[in-house]
Amino acid sequence: WTNPEAIVTEFINITGIVVLQAGTGLAGRVWERGYPQWIADLSGDTDFGLNSSAARSGLRSAFAFPIQSGNEMLGVMSFFGREKLPPDENLLQMMAAMGNQLGQFVKRKQAEAALKKQQEKSERLLLNILPKSIADRLKEEQTIADSFDAVTVLFADLVGFTEMSAHLSPIEVVEQLNGIFSEFDRLTEKYKLEKIKTIGDAYMVVGGLPEVRVDHAEIIADMALEMQAAIVNINKTTQQKFAIRVGINTGSVVAGVIGTKKFIYDLWGDTVNTASRMESHGQPGHIQVTENTYKILRDRYKFEERGLIPVKGKGEMRTFWLVGKT
Template identity: 40%
Template sequence: MASARPTILIADDMDSIAQFVEAHLSSLKENIQFLRAGNGYEACRLAMENRPDLILLDWEMPEISGMDALKNLKQNPKTQDIPIIIISSFTGSNKVKEALEAGAIDYVKKPIEPEELIARVRSAMTLANTLRELKSRTHQLEEEQKKTQNILMNILPAEIAKKLIQGVVIQPRPYKDVTILMADLVNFTEKATRMSPRKLLEELRMLFTKFDEISQKYNCVRIKTIGDAYMAASGLFSNSKEHALRAAKAANEMRDFISQRNRTNTIKWEVKIGLSSGNVIAGFISEHNLSYDIFGDSVNMASRMQAYGGPMQINVSESTRKLLEPHYTFVRRVPQRVKGKGMIEMYYLHQPKKPETSNGHISRRHSGSEIL
């Protein structure tokens, strides 16, 4: 990178001309640093090592000519932005055109006129500073855009975040055949009072980060977290016929993760998970709120399933049970009276069905509940 002290590389195989150029350019600024090269190869090496602010290249030099050096420097990502002025005894317009098309910023003809040289170098360095500032601001803007995109990818479903980044207007729309997963930590408020804010946030960050990994594993979309509550949806963008199965597998793995963690961690957690399947409407709450949410009876039902479930249980609605019936057995619970819904059938997800089960249905009494 160019330092605060301006650096000019002069490449000419004739010492007298190089000294002439350096003597006149010293009047531009007091602290200019000059580098010297006697051929095109040395010019390329010094440019790579020092990244000067400006290079003056004599066209006719031994080993590698100034023109060849110009082409090499412009092809190298590390030196392609360094402004280069070609100095040459060629006076034909075709030579000037060739140099400019190869990437030179200007062309000075020999014999060199000192005032013209100073004017062209001053102009080139001013332009170089402007381009450098523009590039720096562009880099800063790109970094800010990356940060913004990362924030969007963290707070919104990836599918929605990508569309927003592309400038697509997100309209509310219905989705059919979706399974909603609601998870909530048991006795969170009571445990939170016994932890420092920092420790509490560390625990939530660790738990929900793992929940996110599990959701992604089964193509579920995390919709939001509210305090200790976690909501995800399966089938929202994928239109998968296995949306209920994926949600059930994700729920099982979340519960297993909590169980395994409790064996080695001093802070013990329990989770209640509810599943319900149906149709939803998804979209932003308002134009000024980047909270992407889902609405519908199946969302409300999933919330009820979670609320009416027991610790470390996966409570599913009738709609979800029907979809999972080929894959799991269930503990049929006593119907619960739910506000606004009346008596509601609900089931605990029991275990995956064994392959040898021929008719896909096992029924027996177990602890006062019926296993289906």
């Protein structure tokens, strides 16, 4: 801050770039000693003198006081004047009191900023676990449970990964899975789907909730096809022979949050179980879908009929291989 009538450009420019150490200069002396300082005549001060930028700018006296909270030094506020002025103890005491008030204000703002940063971090972690709409509701509701009439569920499993991991170090196992699942996560974001969970080397994702979407089957089909393409690219990079088995089903589900520790947003119902069966009864490198999903997608995607297959807990079911888009 400067008086608009004061022309002290050189002094302002220099003080804007100078780096002071404790004990050096007016501010440095106040920082080191922790109490106000008054210089009645800058020309006779060891840190200024006649050749200082302050003297060349016509400044003759100065005082400064610490901004502190308790014993913690937070800053120094300095004032310079054009006249030689003797020390004013009352003014210094008043400014010292002001410095303490400023210090408390600064500490409070620092605490508020730290709290906000921690809250934002906690919010980001929460949104990595739950959909935003569910996380917002969970702050107000104890129980989250919703029914959805039409969603499409996808399960994908890395074929043979368990056997392969027996020959890898723990770090290599995690790195391999992280690389593959991170690519799947990218596709989930791309298609605005909801990743539900990973179970070992299996990946579960759903379209059509928590926000209802009419194209839930289409976006799941697109993701499944891109997952297969992603595995091919990963194999080229890693020189591995990964393959995924994918199962898809469409129907109604119940979704909600369970648990009080390490809680998750999960799905229940026959639709989920059947999608899981489509994966486990499928074949490596293939995407097996139920007749429910096939009927929704058959006009826009290419399929090969697999025929009737025995499905655990369901009996015989007519299933199809999703092979591409028309």
